[in-house]
Amino acid sequence: MRHFHTADEVRAAEAPLLARLPEYAAMRRAAHGLATVVARELRVRTGGVVGRRVLVLAGSGDNGGDALFAGAELRGRGVAVEALLLRPDRAHPAALAAFRAAAGRVVTRAGDPDLVIDGIVGLSARGSLRPDAAAIVDGLTAPVVAADLPSGVDPDTGAVDGPAVRAAVTVAFGAYKPVHVLASARCGELHLIDIGLDPDAATITSPDDGEVGRAWPVPGPADDKYSQGVTGIMAGSEKYPGAGVLCTGAAVAATSGMVRYVGHGGAEVVHHYPEVVTARSFDEAGRVQAWVVGPGFGTDDDAADRLRSVLESDVPVLVDADGLTVLSQRPELLRGRSSATVLTPHAGEFERLTGSAPGPDRVRSVRALAADWNVTVLLKGRATVIADPDGTVSVDDAGSSWSSTAGSGDVLSGMIGALLAAGVPARTAAVMGARAHSRAAALAATDRGRRTAAPISASPLLRAVPDAVGDLRARA
Ligand SMILES: NC(=O)C1=CN([C@@H]2O[C@H](COP(=O)(O)OP(=O)(O)OC[C@H]3O[C@@H](n4cnc5c(N)ncnc54)[C@H](OP(=O)(O)O)[C@@H]3O)[C@@H](O)[C@H]2O)[C@@H](O)CC1
Numbered sequence: 001m002r003h004f005h006t007a008d009e010v011r012a013a014e015a016p017l018l019a020r021l022p023e024y025a026a027m028r029r030a031a032h033g034l035a036t037v038v039a040r041e042l043r044v045r046t047g048g049v050v051g052r053r054v055l056v057l058a059g060s061g062d063n064g065g066d067a068l069f070a071g072a073e074l075r076g077r078g079v080a081v082e083a084l085l086l087r088p089d090r091a092h093p094a095a096l097a098a099f100r101a102a103a104g105r106v107v108t109r110a111g112d113p114d115l116v117i118d119g120i121v122g123l124s125a126r127g128s129l130r131p132d133a134a135a136i137v138d139g140l141t142a143p144v145v146a147a148d149l150p151s152g153v154d155p156d157t158g159a160v161d162g163p164a165v166r167a168a169v170t171v172a173f174g175a176y177k178p179v180h181v182l183a184s185a186r187c188g189e190l191h192l193i194d195i196g197l198d199p200d201a202a203t204i205t206s207p208d209d210g211e212v213g214r215a216w217p218v219p220g221p222a223d224d225k226y227s228q229g230v231t232g233i234m235a236g237s238e239k240y241p242g243a244g245v246l247c248t249g250a251a252v253a254a255t256s257g258m259v260r261y262v263g264h265g266g267a268e269v270v271h272h273y274p275e276v277v278t279a280r281s282f283d284e285a286g287r288v289q290a291w292v293v294g295p296g297f298g299t300d301d302d303a304a305d306r307l308r309s310v311l312e313s314d315v316p317v318l319v320d321a322d323g324l325t326v327l328s329q330r331p332e333l334l335r336g337r338s339s340a341t342v343l344t345p346h347a348g349e350f351e352r353l354t355g356s357a358p359g360p361d362r363v364r365s366v367r368a369l370a371a372d373w374n375v376t377v378l379l380k381g382r383a384t385v386i387a388d389p390d391g392t393v394s395v396d397d398a399g400s401s402w403s404s405t406a407g408s409g410d411v412l413s414g415m416i417g418a419l420l421a422a423g424v425p426a427r428t429a430a431v432m433g434a435r436a437h438s439r440a441a442a443l444a445a446t447d448r449g450r451r452t453a454a455p456i457s458a459s460p461l462l463r464a465v466p467d468a469v470g471d472l473r474a475r476a
């Protein structure tokens with residue numbers, strides 16, 4: 001499990017560390033880790049270390065101190081290091097002294113480095129880059145290695161509301177921060193340096209691939225089709241039969257349990273997936289262990305009646321797409337639920353539900369909806385954020401955006417529904433489904449060893465689900 005600690009959580013953990021260690025020891029550990037990564041990057045990118053040019057951008061705080069100490073160490077390894085101080089009068093005194101003692105040069109212009117170290121700002125960052133820093137960063141062409149986090153990106157929310165660093169590599173000190181999963185595209189390749197920080201468990205976590213693979217339900221020797229969970233899908237309509245096909249197909253692919261389909265698209269569904277049992281109405285459907293309701297099923301009174309029937313049942317229910325639109329008009333349908341409810345909105349559906357779009361602090365927005373409605377909420381995005389009513393948050397970083405395509409959400413809801421039916425708890429099912437879904441998208445985009453990824457639609461994504469699950473299980 002990867003933990004992402006907020007600035008406050010890191011601050012709480014750093015006090016005992018700093019009290020235990022000699023002055024600057026933690027900073028020197030961080031700087032050593034940073035210098036090691038920078039040297040490796042120089043070797044990979046330029047074929048060597050000695051004589052290569054590195055520019056240190058150093059702000060006024062300890063983040064700048066880390067970068068200057070790293071610069072001093074790199075000087076010792078024969079790198080030509082220059083430092084541009086954003087606040088020359090307030091640069092970290094000990095780190096600047098070490099840098100100068102190592103014959104590092106302080107400059108006033110960026111020059112033409114092979115690599116840049118971003119030590120502008122770290123955990124104490126507020127808002128985007130200030131104009132002086134923004135102008136320097138804007139003029140850079142060399143790849144940037146960020147100290148702790150890319151400057152200008154909010155450490156706790158990953159929000160970017162103006163100029164900010166886009167790092168090729170980020171070297172996190174002591175603990176991962178939320179920015180590292182919520183804005184991973186800004187961070188680039190991620191390294192964690194152990195500086196002896198020992199924080200408590202974080203409230204934001206992300207499971208490792210291996211954990212997802214281990215937890216993925218597979219048939220055991222005593223299992224039959226019923227014991228692995230029956231998923232009920234209420235999706236699709238005469239107008240949108242495809243949503244039913246994709247959602248049902250995803251539930252079929254995700255686990256070995258049985259899938260029942262209820263709706264007007266039964267003929268199309270069975271044409272694609274003969275193993276599915278269909279019914280015209282909820283009353284005829286038979287027993288299931290979880291429902292997925294909503295994709296392409298309409299928003300009229302009939303849809304509302306069907307949603308009510310499903311929500312009155314005592315099994316976990318995932319509500320998606322049109323189901324969310326209906327729910328936004330009739331939130332009272334959730335009253336009295338005795339089992340888990342999972343809502344899987346994209347940003348637009350989130351706004352429909354709450355009256356306002358998710359704010360720059362997406363974790364806070366998702367937590368608030370989960371707590372207010374007593375449901376598990378999955379907000380889709382490059383970083384998918386999932387919150388339980390108690391505020392516990394899981395995040396899945398998709399790692400790519402290939403799944404941004406029509407019908408992709410129908411596949412995701414079917415996969416999570418099958419995991420719910422197999423008895424996986426709501427938030428875990430949601431993050432496992434999201435992980436396998438993003439993996440399937442990446443696999444489909446590079447299908448058959450295609451060297452460069454290409455755009456995909458939801459159908460190849462769905463076809464790649466077994467490979468994605470196998471891939472995750474192989475990492476278990
Ligand atoms: N945790 C640990 O144990 C260890 C932590 N370590 C390191 O310490 C780092 C945190 O250091 P820190 O607290 O000194 O603050 P830091 O982030 O450098 O900011 C400094 C000042 O920058 C300014 N500023 C703010 N926003 C800005 C913006 N948008 N654009 C430009 N400037 C901005 C603002 O000052 P102001 O100008 O407002 O007075 C702020 O006070 C942490 O990330 C890690 O690298 C390691 O040494 C190992 C041990």
Ligand SMILES: [K+]
Pocket residue numbers: 063118119120121122146147148149150151
């Ligand atoms: K930084």
